[in-house]
Amino acid sequence: MTLKLDKQLELHRMMMLIRLFEEALEEMFSRGLLHGTMHLSIGQEASAAGACLALDKEDLITSTHRGHGHCLGKGADPFKMFAELLGREDGYCRGRGGSMHIADLSNGNLGANGIVAGSLTISVGAALSFQMQKKDNIVLCFFGDGAVNEGSFHEALNLASLWDLPVLFLCENNQYGMSMASDKAVAGESIASRGSSYGIESIQIDGNDVEAVFESVTNFKNEILSSNRPKFIEAVTYRYRGHSKSDRNLYRTSDEIEYWKEEKDPIKRYIGKLIESGVTEEKLKEIDEGVKELIRDSVKKALDSPMSPVTNLEEDSYA
Amino acid sequence: MPELTAGQSINKALSLILEKNQTAFLAGEDIGIYGGAFGVTEGLLEEFGSERIKDTPISEDVIAGLAVGASMTGSRPIVEMQFSDFIVNAMDPIVNQAAKLHFMYGGAVNVPIVIRGASGAGTGAAAQHSQSLESWFCHVPGLKVVTPSNAQNAYDLLLSSFVDPNPVIFMEHKLIYKVKENVTLNPIPKDSSYLGNASVAQEGTDLTVVSYSNMVNVVKEAVAMKELQNYSIEIVDLQTVSPIDFETIKNSLIKTKKLLVCQEAPSNSSVGTTVVSEVVESDLFNVLETAPKLVSGLHSPMPSAKHLESTVIPQKEDILNAIQDML
Numbered sequence: 001m002t003l004k005l006d007k008q009l010e011l012h013r014m015m016m017l018i019r020l021f022e023e024a025l026e027e028m029f030s031r032g033l034l035h036g037t038m039h040l041s042i043g044q045e046a047s048a049a050g051a052c053l054a055l056d057k058e059d060l061i062t063s064t065h066r067g068h069g070h071c072l073g074k075g076a077d078p079f080k081m082f083a084e085l086l087g088r089e090d091g092y093c094r095g096r097g098g099s100m101h102i103a104d105l106s107n108g109n110l111g112a113n114g115i116v117a118g119s120l121t122i123s124v125g126a127a128l129s130f131q132m133q134k135k136d137n138i139v140l141c142f143f144g145d146g147a148v149n150e151g152s153f154h155e156a157l158n159l160a161s162l163w164d165l166p167v168l169f170l171c172e173n174n175q176y177g178m179s180m181a182s183d184k185a186v187a188g189e190s191i192a193s194r195g196s197s198y199g200i201e202s203i204q205i206d207g208n209d210v211e212a213v214f215e216s217v218t219n220f221k222n223e224i225l226s227s228n229r230p231k232f233i234e235a236v237t238y239r240y241r242g243h244s245k246s247d248r249n250l251y252r253t254s255d256e257i258e259y260w261k262e263e264k265d266p267i268k269r270y271i272g273k274l275i276e277s278g279v280t281e282e283k284l285k286e287i288d289e290g291v292k293e294l295i296r297d298s299v300k301k302a303l304d305s306p307m308s309p310v311t312n313l314e315e316d317s318y319a
Numbered sequence: 320m321p322e323l324t325a326g327q328s329i330n331k332a333l334s335l336i337l338e339k340n341q342t343a344f345l346a347g348e349d350i351g352i353y354g355g356a357f358g359v360t361e362g363l364l365e366e367f368g369s370e371r372i373k374d375t376p377i378s379e380d381v382i383a384g385l386a387v388g389a390s391m392t393g394s395r396p397i398v399e400m401q402f403s404d405f406i407v408n409a410m411d412p413i414v415n416q417a418a419k420l421h422f423m424y425g426g427a428v429n430v431p432i433v434i435r436g437a438s439g440a441g442t443g444a445a446a447q448h449s450q451s452l453e454s455w456f457c458h459v460p461g462l463k464v465v466t467p468s469n470a471q472n473a474y475d476l477l478l479s480s481f482v483d484p485n486p487v488i489f490m491e492h493k494l495i496y497k498v499k500e501n502v503t504l505n506p507i508p509k510d511s512s513y514l515g516n517a518s519v520a521q522e523g524t525d526l527t528v529v530s531y532s533n534m535v536n537v538v539k540e541a542v543a544m545k546e547l548q549n550y551s552i553e554i555v556d557l558q559t560v561s562p563i564d565f566e567t568i569k570n571s572l573i574k575t576k577k578l579l580v581c582q583e584a585p586s587n588s589s590v591g592t593t594v595v596s597e598v599v600e601s602d603l604f605n606v607l608e609t610a611p612k613l614v615s616g617l618h619s620p621m622p623s624a625k626h627l628e629s630t631v632i633p634q635k636e637d638i639l640n641a642i643q644d645m646l
Contacts, residue, residue: 093425103424110391111424115415121384128385129392155381317422317460319429319484
C-alpha cells in the first residue's frame with residue numbers, strides 16, 4: 001500500500017500532536033498545575049495515530065489508562081482534554097474523569113478505562129450493537145500487554161469469536177505492565193498467538209512504524225466488514241516515561257530506554273522516511289509549528305476557563 | 320388476571336419488553352432452549368429467536384461487560400446471572416464500569432442495563448448458591464438495587480427497571496419463584512418512578528416491620544400467628560433497597576413508634592443496618608419508644624442440610640420473638 005502524501009503528513013502531524021500534548025502535560029505537572037497522576041504514551045504515538053486515522057468517525061474505539069493518544073487520534077479537541085485534566089467545566093468529563101477517563105462520544109471514543117482489560121468486554125458489547133443494528137462499522141479495542149493476563153481478556157476474545165463480532169483487538173505491547181516485563185508475565189508463544197488460539201486471525205507488527213499500523217488496521221477493518229470475523233493485532237512498541245509519575249524505572253536500564261529513543265522512535269523514523277521520499281524539512285517544520293501553536297492556544301484557553309462548579313455530586317451518579 | 324409465580328410474571332414482563340422494544344435483548348447462561356435454570360426465560364427463544372435471546376458461554380464477566388458496551392451504543396440489554404452468587408465473577412464490569420461511567424464521563428453516557436439473578440436461600444443449594452448479596456451493590460453509587468417480594472411487584476419492578484436509564488441489579492429470591500398469585504399485567508410505564516418506592520404490605524399501628532425480598536413473606540406469616548392476634552403490625556416492603564424509601568419508613572414510624580427490621584442477609588454492613596442507622600440519626604430517634612431491633616441471617620455461609628440452613632435464615636418464630644420483646 002502506497003499512502004498519499006496528504007495521509008502521510010496527517011500521520012506525522014497526529015504523532016507530533018500526541019507527543020507535544022503529553023510534553024505540555026509533563027510541563028504543567030512539574031509546575032504543579034495538575035492534580036493526580038497520569039500515564040504518558042511518549043514513544044508509542046505510532047500505534048494510536050496509525051490505528052485511529054485508519055478508522056471512520058462512526059467507528060468506535062475503547063481506550064486505556066494510557067489513552068491521550070487514542071483520544072487525540074480519534075479527533076478530540078486538545079483544549080477540552082487540557083480542560084479536563086485541569087478540572088474545568090469545559091473538560092470532556094467536566095473534571096470528573098481526569099487523565100484516565102476521557103470519553104468523547106461525538107468522535108466515536110467510548111472512553112478511556114482505568115481498569116486493565118476493563119474495556120475489552122465493553123468493546124464486545126458495542127460490537128454486538130453494531131451487529132444487531134446491521135451497521136458497517138467496527139469497534140477498535142486498545143489494550144496493553146498487561147491486559148492479556150486478565151480473565152476478561154479471554155472471555156471477551158472467546159465471545160467475539162463465537163459471535164462473529166466486528167471488533168479489532170489492538171494490543172499495544174509496550175513490553176511492561178507497570179514494572180512487570182511482558183516476557184516474564186505472558187506464557188506461551190506470543191501475545192498474538194493468544195488471539196489465534198480463539199480462532200481469530202492475529203498478527204504481530206512493528207508498532208513504532210506508523211504506516212505499518214495504519215495499513216494493518218485498514219486491511220483488517222475491511223476484512224472484518226467483509227468476513228464478519230474479529231481480528232487481532234499485537235503492535236510492539238515502547239514507552240519512554242515511567243508507568244505513571246511515581247515510577248523510578250528500577251526495572252529496566254537507561255541503555256534500553258536510550259536504544260528505543262535513538263533507534264526506534266516512531267516520529268524520528270517517520271521524518272527520515274518522509275524526507276527520503278522527497279518531503280521538505282520546511283514542510284514538516286510548518287506542520288510542527290501549527291501543532292505547537294494549537295497546543296499553546298489550547299493550554300492557555302484551558303487555564304483561562306472556569307473551574308468545574310461544586311454541584312450535587314451524589315445526584316450526578318445517576319442519569 | 321392470570322395466576323403466576325414470580326418466575327412466570329418476570330417471563331411475561333420480559334416478553335412484553337422484547338415485543339415493544341426492538342433494541343432490547345437478553346443474554347445469559349442457559350436462557351435459550353433450556354429456558355433458564357429456574358425457567359424464567361422459558362419460551363422466549365421460540366418467540367423472539369436467537370438474535371435476541373442470546374445463550375452465552377459460562378462467562379459472567381463478559382456477560383455483564385457486553386451489557387455495558389451494548390447499552391452505551393443504543394441497545395437495551397437485560398442479562399441473567401444464573402445464580403446471583405455468580406455475579407461475583409462480574410464485579411468489575413458492574414462496579415468499576417456500569418456504576419461509574421455516567422458520572423466519570425461527566426454525564427456524556429448512560430448505562431441502562433438490567434442484571435437479573437436468582438438470590439437467597441431455602442432450597443438447600445448451600446454456600447455458593449444461596450447468598451443474599453444485595454448490600455454489596457447498595458454500597459456503590461450509580462447502581463440501583465431492586466428486590467421484589469412477590470409475583471406482582473416482580474413484574475412491575477422489572478418493567479420499571481428496564482425503563483430506568485441507570486444500571487439496575489435485580490435480585491429475584493428463589494422462593495418467590497414457587498408462589499402463585501393473581502398478577503395484573505400492567506403496560507410498560509412511561510418512567511421509572513416506581514423504583515425507590517416502598518410499599519406498605521400491611522397496615523398497622525403498634526409496630527413497624529421493615530423488610531424486603533422473600534423475608535417480607537416470612538414476616539407476614541409471623542404477624543399472622545395467633546400470639547399476635549391482638550396487635551396491629553405494619554409491614555413495609557422496601558421493594559428497592561438502593562435507593563431506600565425513608566419517607567415511607569418515617570411515616571410508618573410516626574404512627575407506630577417501634578421499628579423492627581428483618582432480612583435474610585447477615586447484618587454486617589447491610590440494608591438493615593442502614594435502615595436502623597438512618598432512623599436513629601434522624602428526628603425519629605425521639606419518636607421511638609424502644610430501641611430498634613434487627614433480625615438478620617447469621618454471619619455464616621449457608622449450610623446445605625435443611626435443619627442447619629433454617630438455623631442461619633431467620634424463621635417466623637424468630638420474628639415473633641423479636642416482636643413480642645418489643646411490644
